[in-house]
Amino acid sequence: MTDAVHVDEQLLGRxxxxxxxxxxxxxGMYRFMYDAAWQxxxxxxxxxxxxxxxxxxxxxxxNVFGRLPGSGDGGVVLTGSHVDTVPxxxxxDGALGVVGGLAAxxxxxxxxxPATTLEVVALCEEESSRFPANFFGTxxxxxxxxxxxPDRLRDRDGTTMAEAMRGAGLDPAxxxxxxxxxxxxxxxxxxxxxxxxxxxxxxxxxVEVIPGIAWETVTVRGRQDHAGATPMxxxxxxxxxxxxxxxxxxxxxxxxxxxxxxxxxxxxxEPGQPSVVPGLVRxxxxxxxxxxxxxxxxxxxVHRTCADVARRHGVEVDVVRDKDEEPAVMDAGLLDVLRxxxxxxxxxxxxxxxxxxxxxxxxxxxVPTAMLFVPSVEGRSxxxxxxxxxxxxxxxxxxxxxxxxxxxx
Amino acid sequence: MTDAVHVDEQLLGRxxxxxxxxxxxxxGMYRFMYDAAWQxxxxxxxxxxxxxxxxxxxxxxxNVFGRLPGSGDGGVVLTGSHVDTVPxxxxxDGALGVVGGLAAxxxxxxxxxPATTLEVVALCEEESSRFPANFFGTxxxxxxxxxxxPDRLRDRDGTTMAEAMRGAGLDPAxxxxxxxxxxxxxxxxxxxxxxxxxxxxxxxxxVEVIPGIAWETVTVRGRQDHAGATPMxxxxxxxxxxxxxxxxxxxxxxxxxxxxxxxxxxxxxEPGQPSVVPGLVRxxxxxxxxxxxxxxxxxxxVHRTCADVARRHGVEVDVVRDKDEEPAVMDAGLLDVLRxxxxxxxxxxxxxxxxxxxxxxxxxxxVPTAMLFVPSVEGRSxxxxxxxxxxxxxxxxxxxxxxxxxxxx
Numbered sequence: 144m145t146d147a148v149h150v151d152e153q154l155l156g157r158x159x160x161x162x163x164x165x166x167x168x169x170x171g172m173y174r175f176m177y178d179a180a181w182q183x184x185x186x187x188x189x190x191x192x193x194x195x196x197x198x199x200x201x202x203x204x205x206n207v208f209g210r211l212p213g214s215g216d217g218g219v220v221l222t223g224s225h226v227d228t229v230p231x232x233x234x235x236d237g238a239l240g241v242v243g244g245l246a247a248x249x250x251x252x253x254x255x256x257p258a259t260t261l262e263v264v265a266l267c268e269e270e271s272s273r274f275p276a277n278f279f280g281t282x283x284x285x286x287x288x289x290x291x292x293p294d295r296l297r298d299r300d301g302t303t304m305a306e307a308m309r310g311a312g313l314d315p316a317x318x319x320x321x322x323x324x325x326x327x328x329x330x331x332x333x334x335x336x337x338x339x340x341x342x343x344x345x346x347x348x349x350v351e352v353i354p355g356i357a358w359e360t361v362t363v364r365g366r367q368d369h370a371g372a373t374p375m376x377x378x379x380x381x382x383x384x385x386x387x388x389x390x391x392x393x394x395x396x397x398x399x400x401x402x403x404x405x406x407x408x409x410x411x412x413e414p415g416q417p418s419v420v421p422g423l424v425r426x427x428x429x430x431x432x433x434x435x436x437x438x439x440x441x442x443x444x445v446h447r448t449c450a451d452v453a454r455r456h457g458v459e460v461d462v463v464r465d466k467d468e469e470p471a472v473m474d475a476g477l478l479d480v481l482r483x484x485x486x487x488x489x490x491x492x493x494x495x496x497x498x499x500x501x502x503x504x505x506x507x508x509x510v511p512t513a514m515l516f517v518p519s520v521e522g523r524s525x526x527x528x529x530x531x532x533x534x535x536x537x538x539x540x541x542x543x544x545x546x547x548x549x550x551x552x
Numbered sequence: 553m554t555d556a557v558h559v560d561e562q563l564l565g566r567x568x569x570x571x572x573x574x575x576x577x578x579x580g581m582y583r584f585m586y587d588a589a590w591q592x593x594x595x596x597x598x599x600x601x602x603x604x605x606x607x608x609x610x611x612x613x614x615n616v617f618g619r620l621p622g623s624g625d626g627g628v629v630l631t632g633s634h635v636d637t638v639p640x641x642x643x644x645d646g647a648l649g650v651v652g653g654l655a656a657x658x659x660x661x662x663x664x665x666p667a668t669t670l671e672v673v674a675l676c677e678e679e680s681s682r683f684p685a686n687f688f689g690t691x692x693x694x695x696x697x698x699x700x701x702p703d704r705l706r707d708r709d710g711t712t713m714a715e716a717m718r719g720a721g722l723d724p725a726x727x728x729x730x731x732x733x734x735x736x737x738x739x740x741x742x743x744x745x746x747x748x749x750x751x752x753x754x755x756x757x758x759v760e761v762i763p764g765i766a767w768e769t770v771t772v773r774g775r776q777d778h779a780g781a782t783p784m785x786x787x788x789x790x791x792x793x794x795x796x797x798x799x800x801x802x803x804x805x806x807x808x809x810x811x812x813x814x815x816x817x818x819x820x821x822e823p824g825q826p827s828v829v830p831g832l833v834r835x836x837x838x839x840x841x842x843x844x845x846x847x848x849x850x851x852x853x854v855h856r857t858c859a860d861v862a863r864r865h866g867v868e869v870d871v872v873r874d875k876d877e878e879p880a881v882m883d884a885g886l887l888d889v890l891r892x893x894x895x896x897x898x899x900x901x902x903x904x905x906x907x908x909x910x911x912x913x914x915x916x917x918x919v920p921t922a923m924l925f926v927p928s929v930e931g932r933s934x935x936x937x938x939x940x941x942x943x944x945x946x947x948x949x950x951x952x953x954x955x956x957x958x959x960x961x
Contacts, residue, residue, distance in 0.1 A: 230823040231776065231831075272825065337781030356780070358826055367640065369933035370815035370838045371765065372746030372907030375806050377931065382816055383802055386795035393792055397784050406779035407791055408828050410821040414640040416681065417767055417817045417836035418909075419934045422640075427826035429779045498781030500827075522786065524778035525828045 147487040148254070148544035150246040152537040158242035159536060162187065162226075163234030171231035171527035175273035175298075177205065177307040184226050185311075188241070188265050195249040197263070203320040204283040205267045205313055211248050213260035213551060218327035220550050221262050221510075222247065222543060225269035225280065225502060232270075233529020239517070239536060240332040241265040247544035257551035259327065266502050273298045273307070277466065281502040283321035285509050293318060328477060328550060329512040331503045332543045334531050338522025339495060346490035346538055348516030349478050353497040353504040354402075354433040357442055358466035360425055361388065361449060365458040367414065367422025378420055382412055384456035385424040391452060392445040396430065399441060402496065405430045428462075433470055433496045471504035477513035477546075484545035485515075490538050499524075515542060556896040557663070557953035559655040561946040567651035568945060571596065571635075572643030580640035580936035584682035584707075586614065586716040593635050594720075597650070597674050604658040606672070612729040613692040614676045614722055620657050622669035622960060627736035629959050630671050630919075631656065631952060634678035634689065634911060641679075642938020648926070648945060649741040650674040656953035666960035668736065675911050682707045682716070686875065690911040692730035694918050702727060737886060737959060738921040740912045741952045743940050747931025748904060755899035755947055757925030758887050762906040762913040763811075763842040766851055767875035769834055770797065770858060774867040776823065776831025787829055791821055793865035794833040800861060801854040805839065808850060811905065814839045836874075842905045844879055880913035886922035886955075893954035894924075899947050908933075924951060 165187060166173050166180030174180040185207050192199040192209035200208040207226070224240025244263035251261065266280035274296045282288050289295075293305035293315035305315035335341075340348050365381030389407045396405040409427040430445065432438040446462055453460035478494075485492040497514065506512045517539035520530040574596060575582050575589030583589040594616050601608040601618035609617045616635070633649025653672035660670065675689035683705045691697050698704075702714035702724035714724035744750075749757050774790030798816045805814040818836040839854065841847035855871055862869035887903075894901040906923065915921045926948035929939040 229825055229828055236778075270825075270827070335781060336778040337783070338786065354780070356827075366932075367935040367937075368931070369745040369908055370817060371763070371813060371840050371909060372744065372928075372933060373813070373931060374746075374810050375802070375813055376810070377747065380815075382819070383798065386798045389792065389795045390799065393784070401783050401785070404780060404782070404784055406789075406826070406829055408779060408821070408826045408830055409824045410791070410819055412817070412819040414638065414934075415818045416638055416679075416934075417815070417838045418679070418765075419638055419817050420815055421817055422935065429826045431780050499778055500780060519781075522777070522782060523775075524781060525823075525825070526776040526831065528776075 147541060148250055148548045150250045150537055150540040150544050152533060154249065155242060155246040155537055155540055156533050158191065158246060159234060159239065162238050162242055166228065172228040172233060173230055174226065174228045176227050176268040176279065177311040181227060182311055191245060195245065196252050197248055203313065203317040204280055205311060206280045206284065206321065207265040209245055209248060209263045211252060211257060211261040213257040215258045217259050218325045219260045219262050220328045220547060221264055221326055222330045222547060223264035223266060224331050224333055225267065226265040227268050227270050227272060229270045229272050229525045231527060232525055233527055235334045235529050235531050236336065236524055237269060239334055239531065243332045243536065243540035243543055246540050247547055250544050251548060254548060254552065259551040261547055261551050269502050274304050276304065278502055278505045281505045283318060284323045285505065286322040288318050326510045329503065329506045329510050330477065330543060330546060331501060331514045332539050333501060333514060333516055334519045334524060335516040336519055336524035337498045338519065340516060340518035341520060341522060345493050347485045347492040347542055348495045349481055349492055350473055350497045350514035350516060351494050352433050352473065353471040353501055354431045355435055355438060355468040355470045356466060356500050357430045357438060357464065359428040360463045360465055361428055362461045363424045363453065363458050365422055368420040370418045370420055373420055379457045380420050381424040381458055382421040384452055384458040385426055387456065388449045388452045389426065391448045395444045395448055396441060403432045403437065403441060435470055468500065468504065471507040473507060473513045474511035477511055480546050480549050481513055481515050481542065484542045484549060487545050488538065488542050490542055515539060556950060557659055557957045559659045559946055559949040559953050561942060563658065564651060564655040564946055564949055565942050567600065567655060568643060568648065571647050571651055575637065581637040581642060582639055583635065583637045585636050585677040585688065586720040590636060591720055600654060604654065605661050606657055612722065612726040613689055614720060615689045615693065615730065616674040618654060618657060618672045620661060620666060620670040622666040624667045626668050627734045628669045628671050629737045629956060630673055630735055631739045631956060632673035632675060633740050633742055635674040636677050636679050636681060638679050638681050638934045640936060641934055642936055644743045644938050644940050645745065645933055646678060648743055648940065652741045652945065652949035652952055655949050656956055659953050660957060663957060663961065668960040670956055670960050678911050683713050685713065687911055687914045690914045692727060693732045694914065695731040697727050735919045738912065738915045738919050739886065739952060739955060740910060740923045741948050742910060742923055742925055743928045743933060744925040745928055745933035746907045747928065749925060749927035750929060750931060754902050756894045756901040756951055757904045758890055758901055759882055759906045759923035759925060760903050761842050761882065762880040762910055763840045764844055764847060764877040764879045765875060765909050766839045766847060766873065768837040769872045769874055770837055771870045772833045772862065772867050774831055777829040779827045779829055782829055788866045789829050790833040790867055791830040793861055793867040794835055796865065797858045797861045798835065800857045804853045804857055805850060812841045812846065812850060842879055877909065877913065880916040882916060882922045883920035886920055889955050889958050890922055890924050890951065893951045893958060896954050897947065897951050899951055924948060
């Protein structure tokens with residue numbers, strides 16, 4: 144076994160700070176795929192990759208790679224994460240895995256030429272913040288992007304993904320060229336985005352499973368009426384019914400207890416005027432549990448609850464499943480390598496499920512994959528308050544570097 | 553007393569249909585002050601006014617007038633209503649009072665020259681659908697528009713009212729020129745927008761009082777967190793708290809019973825992503841009761857309820873009063889004239905409060921004012937389903953014409 148590989152704390156700190164300043168606003172991070180901030184992040188990463196002595200490359204969809212070529216032809220060990228953010232997001236989600244991987248490869252250059260080629264990647268559109276195209280960068284690498292997606296998918300301003308790609312210097316017709324068949328393993332460093340590690344004082348989380356997320360859109364149709372002239376007892380107010388659904392479905396999930404979670408995060412209320420009784424409400428439901436059977440039982444209960452509320456309120460409800468992911472199990476062999484690397488680095492560790500979804504869950508369907516978590520202060524994430532200490536950042540990147548060393552040399 | 557004056561049912565029907573086609577979409581009427589549809593409506597009304605032998609005029613803010621000059625110099629008896637709509641609105645709200653008034657003046661031309669000058673008006677921006685400038689047209693006539701309003705107020709796209717005025721051929725610096733000091737009386741024909749008349753089978757509603765509307769914005773601040781990694785028991789979800797507030801404040805008003813109404817019609821949920829626990833929610837509250845003391849007691853109770861929910865949910869709540877209107881009492885003498893005119897026309901009538909707010913409530917603070925309602929089928933309003941039968945439209949316009957005849961000859 145090799146000893147620990149230590150990444151440069153100052154270099155990593157600079158990466159985190161400078162990447163975190165790109166797309167940052169008083170209201171948090173806004174770095175959406177192919178927009179101006181995203182392009183600046185891409186260009187900055189390419190410069191850092193070259194400065195670190197790695198080979199820079201952008202693929203057909205905008206994934207950014209830095210390559211440390213190996214002496215053998217045994218494929219590629221890949222590490223990285225995503226560079227896009229949620230709206231009003233933080234500096235660490237995704238970004239830490241990118242710059243941590245880059246700092247790891249920069250540190251490994253001092254160890255000479257690896258047997259196996261190493262690459263770091265900054266994946267695009269993990270969050271689907273701009274386009275309804277979750278894991279777009281990973282899907283492109285795995286050949287899972289439909290040929291019509293760039294022309295079909297639009298952002299909220301009506302811009303097609305194809306137009307946005309051209310604006311970022313990419314050819315939407317070339318999406319297929321991003322497909323890779325040479326990946327041997329994928330390791331993703333990420334912040335926990337929850338408070339388990341921070342509360343326990345544990346350094347590293349070894350992710351065993353990523354829960355399958357169900358996303359649904361609940362549409363409630365009532366009757367649009369005048370707010371002054373329609374007595375309360377004659378209304379079919381879509382908002383009041385939807386509010387009651389949101390409360391009752393939350394109770395269903397709260398009764399189940401941890402780790403079940405449900406979130407109603409996106410709301411559209413029409414016509415959206417103070418003086419008009421809402422006729423239509425759409426809200427999103429995000430429901431997660433690592434056990435697929437439990438998740439689906441909860442969804443059934445939520446659907447019965449919504450139907451029952453609709454009946455009581457005299458409105459119609461309609462639920463559409465937008466996303467339905469299987470839980471993803473991480474590779475046991477890679478987890479062993481990460482565990483040994485944590486111990487070599489003197490880091491405490493625990494096995495745990497992920498709360499959030501990650502590129503790794505899709506990568507795991509084709510390539511042996513594992514994730515490691517570092518603590519999130521107060522468990523905050525998807526908010527500007529997201530924070531991981533410099534010590535935890537460099538510890539996670541060093542565990543990653545050590546694992547890559549064990550895998551590639 | 554004069555006999556009944558009957559307006560031309562075919563002419564009125566054509567006005568309703570043609571004006572109703574301007575700004576109509578598959579999703580209802582969208583005719584917002586100074587937009588393209590509004591300008592087409594203005595131009596169409598000016599043509600109809602001229603065709604009816606009346607003197608057309610547009611004032612400094614875009615109110616459209618048709619004048620039937622009288623022989624005396626005793627000021628002007630004005631009738632009319634507004635020409636702007638709520639989003640996804642109907643064909644009758646406001647519009648009927650404009651074209652009904654126009655048809656009434658067209659019918660009265662056959663009666664020779666009145667002693668008192670008559671005018672019909674199409675007022676702009678009653679609904680504040682485009683700019684936060686409720687009753688803008690009426691306020692301009694009464695000298696109640698602040699000199700900074702055109703430059704200060706913006707629509708949702710960020711366009712200032714001044715820019716929009718220039719786009720409609722108006723000079724924002726000339727707003728003061730719209731002020732009138734010659735108004736002797738104002739009569740407004742309007743659809744009921746409720747179901748009292750339709751349910752009873754009564755032809756005409758004589759409005760005694762317009763309730764004072766309170767508009768408030770409720771802002772709920774929780775903690776924005778990751779939807780997957782934040783256990784339910786650690787959340788401070790602004791949406792869940794706001795939904796509970798909306799439900800409980802509705803219960804407060806439902807317990808009070810008719811005619812108290814409360815509506816939560818406009819919602820903003822931030823950041824508005826399925827995978828993010830909402831950190832901030834803003835919703836509008838519209839609360840009405842004809843008795844100001846009852847209304848204010850209900851508001852107090854609503855505020856206590858929201859504060860209590862906020863405490864239970866661990867979030868902060870903040871309530872701002874956006875609008876606070878006094879109830880407006882209609883002129884008893886004018887109501888007597890309307891009652892006599894209804895009887896002359898063979899129409900059944902009842903006295904009633906208005907459910908909705910109207911230009912008349914502001915006009916009544918300076919000028920003797922009265923309103924008459926015609927039935928709304930199923931009480932529907934502020935929706936494309938809004939409908940009043942041609943018989944009810946012409947009956948209302950004839951009662952109006954008869955009243956104008958009694959006032960001006």
